[in-house]
Amino acid sequence: MIEQQTRAQLAQAQRQVDAEALAENIAKLKIESEARRVQRDAAHDAEVAQQQQELQDRKEAPMKLGALKAWTDNGGTKVEFEKEWPTLRMEMLRQRAAGAGVAVKGNARRVEL
Numbered sequence: 001m002i003e004q005q006t007r008a009q010l011a012q013a014q015r016q017v018d019a020e021a022l023a024e025n026i027a028k029l030k031i032e033s034e035a036r037r038v039q040r041d042a043a044h045d046a047e048v049a050q051q052q053q054e055l056q057d058r059k060e061a062p063m064k065l066g067a068l069k070a071w072t073d074n075g076g077t078k079v080e081f082e083k084e085w086p087t088l089r090m091e092m093l094r095q096r097a098a099g100a101g102v103a104v105k106g107n108a109r110r111v112e113l
Contacts, residue, residue, distance in 0.1 A: 063092060 067088055071081040081088075 060089070064089070067092065 064085065067085075068078065068081050071084075072078065
């Protein structure tokens with residue numbers, strides 16, 4: 001009888017050890033899975049950012065080339081232009097946005113009439 005109790009206690013202790021090991025392994029797997037998800041998300045975010053930058057560059061290229069031509073046609077150098085480009089770019093975008101706002105208002109007036 002004592003031998004059976006001892007076996008039962010040993011079996012119970014082994015099940016407890018196994019359960020703790022299993023819980024530890026599950027916790028490690030969850031952490032690893034979350035780390036992989038974070039890496040995938042970061043890679044995806046970087047890819048999206050790169051695609052957006054490439055799209056912006058493609059859209060801005062004609063604007064920049066036109067501005068560079070006007071700059072050099074009026075006696076400026078390419079080096080000077082590149083130095084001033086960020087400021088010029090923002091000003092051009094402001095002007096385009098303001099022009100788009102006027103066009104939208106103009107369209108709205110036509111619809112109202």
